[in-house]
Amino acid sequence: MSNLVQELTQLQQDALAALAQTTSTAATEAWYADYLGRKGKMTAILRGVGQLDAAERPLVGKTANEVKVVLEAALQERQAAMNQAEMESALAAEGIDVTLPGRQPQLGKLHPTNQGMREIVAILGQMGFQVFDSPEVETDDYNFGLLNFPPDHPAREMQDTFFTKEKDIILRTHTSPGQIHAMRRYAPEPIRVILPGKCYRNEDVTARSEMMFYQVEGLAIGHNITFSDLKGTLLNFANQMYGAGRRIRFRKSYFPFTEPSVEVDVDCILCAGSGCRICKYSGWLEILGAGMVHPVVLANGGYDPAVFSGFAFGMGIERQAMLKRGVDDIRLFYSNDARFLARV
Numbered sequence: 001m002s003n004l005v006q007e008l009t010q011l012q013q014d015a016l017a018a019l020a021q022t023t024s025t026a027a028t029e030a031w032y033a034d035y036l037g038r039k040g041k042m043t044a045i046l047r048g049v050g051q052l053d054a055a056e057r058p059l060v061g062k063t064a065n066e067v068k069v070v071l072e073a074a075l076q077e078r079q080a081a082m083n084q085a086e087m088e089s090a091l092a093a094e095g096i097d098v099t100l101p102g103r104q105p106q107l108g109k110l111h112p113t114n115q116g117m118r119e120i121v122a123i124l125g126q127m128g129f130q131v132f133d134s135p136e137v138e139t140d141d142y143n144f145g146l147l148n149f150p151p152d153h154p155a156r157e158m159q160d161t162f163f164t165k166e167k168d169i170i171l172r173t174h175t176s177p178g179q180i181h182a183m184r185r186y187a188p189e190p191i192r193v194i195l196p197g198k199c200y201r202n203e204d205v206t207a208r209s210e211m212m213f214y215q216v217e218g219l220a221i222g223h224n225i226t227f228s229d230l231k232g233t234l235l236n237f238a239n240q241m242y243g244a245g246r247r248i249r250f251r252k253s254y255f256p257f258t259e260p261s262v263e264v265d266v267d268c269i270l271c272a273g274s275g276c277r278i279c280k281y282s283g284w285l286e287i288l289g290a291g292m293v294h295p296v297v298l299a300n301g302g303y304d305p306a307v308f309s310g311f312a313f314g315m316g317i318e319r320q321a322m323l324k325r326g327v328d329d330i331r332l333f334y335s336n337d338a339r340f341l342a343r344v
Contacts, residue, residue: 004052004060007045011035012067019071019078025086028079036071112344113214113333116321117196120216123240124194127233129218132185132193134178136200140168142177146300147257160202171200175217176257179293179312182219183301188308190222196317210330214317221293221303221310227260230290230311238266238287242324247273249284258291258312269323285323288315 015035022028035041042064049060110118121131143161145151162171178195195217203211220229231250238246246269250262266287268279275281290313295305303310318330325344327333332340 004045004048004056005063008042008060008063008067011041011045012070015041015071016074019074022078022082025079025082028075028082032075036068036075042068106342109341111333111341112321112325112327113317116317116324117214117216119241120315120317120320121194121196123237124216124218126240127192127236129192129194129220132178132182132195134175134181134195134197136172136198137164138170138172138177140170142180143170143172143174146180146297147176148294148296148300149256162200162202173201174199175215175314176312178217179219179257179297180301183221183298183303187302188304190308192220194218205331210318210334212334213330216315216317218313219293219310220312221298221301221308223308225309225311227292227311230292230313233311234264234288234290234313241320242266242269253289253291255289255291257294257297259294261289261291264288264290264313270326287320287323288313290314 015031018035019028019031022031033040037043046060046064049057052060125131143149161173164170175195175197178193178197182191182193182195196214198212199215200212205211218233220233231248235246235248238248247267249265249267251265253261253263255261264287265284267273268276268283268285270276271279271283273283275283279285290311293310293312298305298308298310318333321327321333321344322330327344
């Protein structure tokens with residue numbers, strides 16, 4: 001037997017023994033380079049083939065191929081076992097216990113604006129108010145003229161308006177145009193309606209103002225409706241919205257479509273009226289504007305002001321949600337930040 005054949009047989013035994021001692025994938029790769037690589041031990045042995053007689057070369061070549069096949073098969077088997085062991089070790093290190101219950105997926109919930117809208121609608125619905133839908137795209141006449149905003153009236157400047165290319169067609173600046181739609185739908189029958197929806201104003205986006213926001217308008221028209229009815233309705237609303245025992249305060253104001261007009265405050269729900277940063281240390285939080293429906297608006301809606309009277313009020317839905325949930329930046333409502341939505 002050729003010396004090279006003996007060396008190859010011995011190489012196979014030594015290589016198998018060394019492979020059995022490897023404990024990692026990196027070690028098996030080093031083993032391959034040591035025994036079967038371009039600069040490995042088998043390559044060194046086969047360099048002597050050129051010095052053999054022609055009759056011996058086939059046997060050495062056959063033996064070399066057989067040894068290589070055996071070692072490569074052993075390497076694949078060892079690496080497969082090594083990969084399995086490493087995977088099991090990694091899983092064990094992660095501490096996975098398949099008997100534990102799975103993680104609960106994070107569930108979505110109503111946007112705080114929708115939560116606030118539903119809460120307001122539910123409270124006022126208990127008082128007999130019904131939801132009335134009105135369009136977001138309005139004529140100048142419905143948005144201003146029929147609500148007692150004469151042309152060039154200074155009050156129009158308080159509501160920076162989005163105009164369309166079509167003459168006198170605008171995005172509504174408040175939900176009050178819905179009052180005219182509702183009155184003209186039901187006149188001369190008494191009505192109690194609420195009008196929730198989007199409003200648009202061309203304002204700078206700040207922590208307290210947005211270009212698009214939600215309002216809820218309330219309107220009640222009937223015989224002998226008084227300012228006391230308005231006060232009782234709003235006091236009942238404040239106690240249900242912000243908790244029992246709330247106090248409200250009326251401050252005189254001006255709206256073209258109501259007379260008299262008031263701004264309505266509720267005692268601060270955070271400091272109970274003692275004064276804090278949220279209420280600017282006044283003890284009061286402004287929640288809405290209200291008043292008795294102006295006779296001109298009643299007439300424009302189809303009601304005789306000598307026979308009918310009514311009150312109206314309007315509030316921002318985000319404003320209510322900010323006060324109730326302690327949010328100090330209206331921009332968070334439309335930031336699509338899941339952390340904020342989960343918190344409120």
